[in-house]
Every structure is written in structure tokens, then in C-alpha cells.
Amino acid sequence: MKKDIFGKALLDYQNGNYSEDIITSTNISDDDVLPIPYLFRPYSEMPKLEQKALQLSKGQVLDVGCGSGSHSLWLQNKGLNVKAIDSSKGAIEVAKKRGVFSAELKPLLEETERFDTILLLMNGTGIFQELSLVSQNLKHLKSLLKPNGQILIDSSDISYMYEDEDGGQWLDLNQGYPGELNYYLSYKGEKEAAMKWLYLDFETLKTACLTVGLKCEKVMDGEHFDYLARLY
Ligand SMILES: C[S@@+](CC[C@H](N)C(=O)[O-])C[C@H]1O[C@@H](n2cnc3c(N)ncnc32)[C@H](O)[C@@H]1O
Numbered sequence: 511m512k513k514d515i516f517g518k519a520l521l522d523y524q525n526g527n528y529s530e531d532i533i534t535s536t537n538i539s540d541d542d543v544l545p546i547p548y549l550f551r552p553y554s555e556m557p558k559l560e561q562k563a564l565q566l567s568k569g570q571v572l573d574v575g576c577g578s579g580s581h582s583l584w585l586q587n588k589g590l591n592v593k594a595i596d597s598s599k600g601a602i603e604v605a606k607k608r609g610v611f612s613a614e615l616k617p618l619l620e621e622t623e624r625f626d627t628i629l630l631l632m633n634g635t636g637i638f639q640e641l642s643l644v645s646q647n648l649k650h651l652k653s654l655l656k657p658n659g660q661i662l663i664d665s666s667d668i669s670y671m672y673e674d675e676d677g678g679q680w681l682d683l684n685q686g687y688p689g690e691l692n693y694y695l696s697y698k699g700e701k702e703a704a705m706k707w708l709y710l711d712f713e714t715l716k717t718a719c720l721t722v723g724l725k726c727e728k729v730m731d732g733e734h735f736d737y738l739a740r741l742y
Pocket residue numbers: 516548549574575576577578579580595596597598601616617618619631632637
């Protein structure tokens with residue numbers, strides 16, 4: 511059962527109760543700090559590929575997995591019509607408090623309206639959870655597009671995480687696709703139930719897009735094996 515630790519951390523920050531960060535780890539990596547202020551980043555502190563995604567956004571926009579609503583707020587301030595959705599109750603509360611006009615507690619697969627631009631940012635493929643669920647999610651995203659609509663999504667090729675210091679690979683090929691991770695979150699002494707979180711390299715995303723009739727082009731590479739793709 512999900513405790514919505516992520517949402518609690520966002521709410522604490524929003525309500526002035528920020529005293530520690532979220533700790534993340536995965537089945538292939540040790541503890542890492544996810545600074546909560548990063549989840550409230552202004553445009554100037556966003557990675558270039560997120561800034562690019564915002565610049566390319568047009569028409570009616572859906573921000574999927576909006577978190578605290580940073581991308582939605584920027585677009586809203588530019589005069590675009592934005593709907594933000596997230597499966598975290600705390601995240602939606604915070605997005606509303608920060609001023610996102612249309613923010614709904616809803617998982618992607620339950621969305622039914624149509625949009626000109628759909629944004630999935632900060633490893634947008636994560637919410638697909640695992641490789642076997644990618645086509646279902648892509649088909650659904652495609653069904654939410656208006657004519658000439660576009661999906662802007664970022665992810666990373668994480669093969670580098672399977673390299674040791676001297677460059678040798680310890681990838682176990684029997685283990686399945688290397689971008690499928692188990693993700694663990696903890697915050698203020700509480701642990702979230704394990705989540706599946708998917709990283710997709712560009713070629714795998716492109717192949718999956720072809721099978722559901724979506725075109726997939728790389729918009730730009732990021733600074734660390736990450737990229738922004740445009741699906742249409
Ligand atoms: C890494 S955070 C990114 C938040 C925000 N986009 C940002 O860049 O700061 C991922 C977000 O996706 C949400 N999420 C996960 N699965 C989801 C789903 N199936 N539908 C909608 N939101 C989802 C999580 O609750 C979380 O807020």
C-alpha cells in the first residue's frame with residue numbers, strides 16, 4: 511500500500527516544514543539524496559531538455575506526473591491552457607496551492623480528454639513502470655492526442671550504471687531489460703513500498719513507438735545519457 515511519502519515531502523516543503531531531503535535507492539544503486547527544493551525548481555534551474563520541452567509546448571497541455579507543478583506553472587504564466595495530473599494526493603494538493611488552476615488526482619491511464627501537447631518530464635518513461643507495459647501506455651497517450659498533437663518525454667540510457675570503475679560491464683543478460691529498476695523512497699524515517707520505475711534508451715522507445723503507430727524523434731541529448739523525445 512502506497513503511503514504517499516513523495517506527496518508528504520512536497521507538502522512539508524510547501525508548508526514551510528522542510529528539514530530533510532528524500533532518500534532514494536534502487537536494486538542496482540545505493541542511497542542517493544533527492545533534494546526537495548529541486549522538485550520546486552524555477553525555469554532557470556531546469557535542465558536544458560526540460561526548458562526545451564516547455565518552449566515546444568503549444569495549445570492545450572497535459573502535464574502527466576506533474577509533482578509540485580513547476581512545469582505547469584511556467585506554461586500557465588505564458589498563457590497556455592494546462593491540466594496537471596498526478597497519482598499522488600500530496601502532489602496535487604501542492605500543485606493547487608502553488609496556483610495550478612487545473613490539477614487532478616488521476617493516474618495517466620484514467621485520463622480521457624484530448625490535448626495538443628502531453629508532457630512527461632523528469633524521466634517521463636518512469637510511470638510506464640516496466641517494459642511490458644510500454645505499449646499499453648503509449649497507445650493510451652496516442653488516444654489522448656488532438657490532430658497534430660505531440661508528446662514530449664524524457665528518459666535516459668542507464669547502461670552506464672552497470673559499469674564498474676575500470677569500464678567493465680556487469681550486466682546480467684538473464685535479468686531482463688537493464689532500464690527496469692526497483693525504486694525505494696524514504697523520508698523522515700518512513701519507507702515507501704517498492705515501486706517499479708522504467709528508464710528507456712532512445713532506440714527502445716523508438717521501436718515501441720513504431721509498434722503503436724507513433725513517430726518518435728530525438729529533440730536533443732541531455733548532459734548525462736538523457737534525452738528529450740517528441741512523439742507524434
Ligand atoms: C519524478 S516525479 C516528477 C515530478 C515532476 N514532473 C517534476 O519534474 O518535478 C514523478 C511523478 O509522477 C507521478 N506518477 C507516477 N506514476 C503516475 C501515473 N501512473 N500517473 C500519474 N502520475 C504518476 C508521481 O506521483 C510523481 O509526482
